[in-house]
Every structure is written in C-alpha cells, then in structure tokens.
Amino acid sequence: QKEVEQDPGPLSVPEGAIVSLNCTYSNSAFQYFMWYRQYSRKGPELLMYTYSSGNKEDGRFTAQVDKSSKYISLFIRDSQPSDSATYLCAMIVLAGGTSYGKLTFGQGTILTVHP
Amino acid sequence: DVKVTQSSRYLVKRTGEKVFLECVQDMDHENMFWYRQDPGLGLRLIYFSYDVKMKEKGDIPEGYSVSREKKERFSLILESASTNQTSMYLCASSLQREKLFFGSGTQLSVL
Numbered sequence: 001q002k003e004v005e006q007d008p009g010p011l012s013v014p015e016g017a018i019v020s021l022n023c024t025y026s027n028s029a030f031q032y033f034m035w036y037r038q039y040s041r042k043g044p045e046l047l048m049y050t051y052s053s054g055n056k057e058d059g060r061f062t063a064q065v066d067k068s069s070k071y072i073s074l075f076i077r078d079s080q081p082s083d084s085a086t087y088l089c090a091m092i093v094l095a096g097g098t099s100y101g102k103l104t105f106g107q108g109t110i111l112t113v114h115p
Numbered sequence: 116d117v118k119v120t121q122s123s124r125y126l127v128k129r130t131g132e133k134v135f136l137e138c139v140q141d142m143d144h145e146n147m148f149w150y151r152q153d154p155g156l157g158l159r160l161i162y163f164s165y166d167v168k169m170k171e172k173g174d175i176p177e178g179y180s181v182s183r184e185k186k187e188r189f190s191l192i193l194e195s196a197s198t199n200q201t202s203m204y205l206c207a208s209s210l211q212r213e214k215l216f217f218g219s220g221t222q223l224s225v226l
Contacts, residue, residue: 008155032213043119043205043217044158088157092213102173103148103213107157 003027006089006106015115019076023089023106026070030091033065035074038086038108048074079113086110119218121206127224134193136221138206145210147189149181152203152220164189196225
C-alpha cells in the first residue's frame with residue numbers, strides 16, 4: 001500500500017465550478033501537508049501548505065486537513081481555465097523516524113477547467 | 116525569485132551509456148533533490164543532499180548516483196542507462212525541506 005493515495009482523475013469541470021481534490025495517507029507521523037500545482041511541461045510549484053488540522057484559505061483556494069481521518073483536501077472556488085493543471089498533494093515527517101526529511105507525493109490529479 | 120535550472124529539456128541516450136543530468140540553483144539553498152516522475156506513480160525521490168559533498172539515498176536510488184561538489188550544483192548520474200530509466204527527471208532545491216522549488220524537468224528517453 002502506498003503511503004499517500006490520490007485519485008489521478010482526470011477531472012473535467014466547467015468554468016466557475018467548485019473543485020475538490022483529495023488525498024488519503026497511512027503514515028500517522030506525517031506532520032506537514034502541502035499542495036503543489038504543475039502546469040504542462042513545467043516543474044511543480046508550491047501552492048499551499050499547513051501544519052495543523054482544520055482549514056487554511058488563500059484566495060480561491062482552501063486547504064483542509066483532517067489528521068484523525070488521515071485525509072487532506074484542496075478546494076478551488078470559482079474555477080478558471082487557468083487552473084487547468086496537475087495537482088499533487090505532498091507530506092513530510094519533520095522529526096525522527098525513517099521518513100524524516102523526505103517529502104512523499106501523491107500520484108497527482110489532472111484537472112481541466114473548460115470555458 | 117528562486118531559479119532552478121536543469122541543463123537539458125529533452126535528452127535521448129542509448130542503453131549502456133553513462134548519462135549526466137545537471138542542476139543549478141541560484142538561491143544559496145542548502146538542500147537539493149532529484150526526483151523522477153512517471154505516469155500513475157507520481158514523484159519518487161532518487162537522492163537528496165543537505166550540504167556540499169553530502170548525499171542521502173531516497174526511495175529509488177538503484178542505478179543512480181549523485182555528485183555535489185559545489186553548493187549550487189547537484190548532478191544526477193546514470194552509470195549505465197537502461198530503458199526502464201526513461202522518465203521525466205526533476206531537480207529541486209529548498210531552504211526548508213518541505214518547501215521545494217523545482218526546475219522544469221528533463222525528459223530522458225533511453226533507447
């Protein structure tokens with residue numbers, strides 16, 4: 001079983017829709033959670049990050065972490081064609097253990113927002 | 116802005132060749148990483164380095180080695196390229212281990 005599971009999609013939505021992207025994880029030592037966005041023929045770029053359970057908002061993007069369920073989500077409100085990209089969740093153990101210091105990525109979800 | 120530059124965008128090599136992938140960052144970051152990205156498998160860590168001349172194996176180091184002689188440069192070496200090493204290779208750097216800055220990637224094809 002992979003430590004981080006992410007539905008690869010592809011996901012296709014109309015412009016203006018609310019998008020929900022999700023990851024589940026099995027390693028309870030993960031402490032820090034991130035979402036990266038990767039446009040075609042580019043490297044991933046950090047979109048959002050959070051330490052704690054709960055919601056973190058940045059403009060049209062909301063990152064949600066539920067540590068008790070080992071589940072993280074990224075919501076995109078009022079989605080735009082420019083949001084079309086691959087979205088990768090990532091997480092890291094920051095203190096001790098064999099996973100220390102190594103970022104573990106989900107497989108990535110391909111999102112297309114059509115006009 | 117942080118800039119991570121990978122020397123080649125596309126590379127075609129033959130089985131058995133020795134392959135060098137070069138990566139340079141311009142922000143004095145301590146940490147540098149090499150990942151490969153394959154459809155359905157996501158990003159997998161090959162090697163990382165947290166200081167000059169230091170290196171640590173990632174999750175899939177077999178068939179690869181690395182070199183970090185200067186802080187800004189991190190090289191990935193395929194000692195004897197094989198077809199199963201055909202992939203997108205991504206270099207990244209960071210000041211804090213969790214916030215990575217990626218290059219645009221090198222698409223390597225081994226024939």
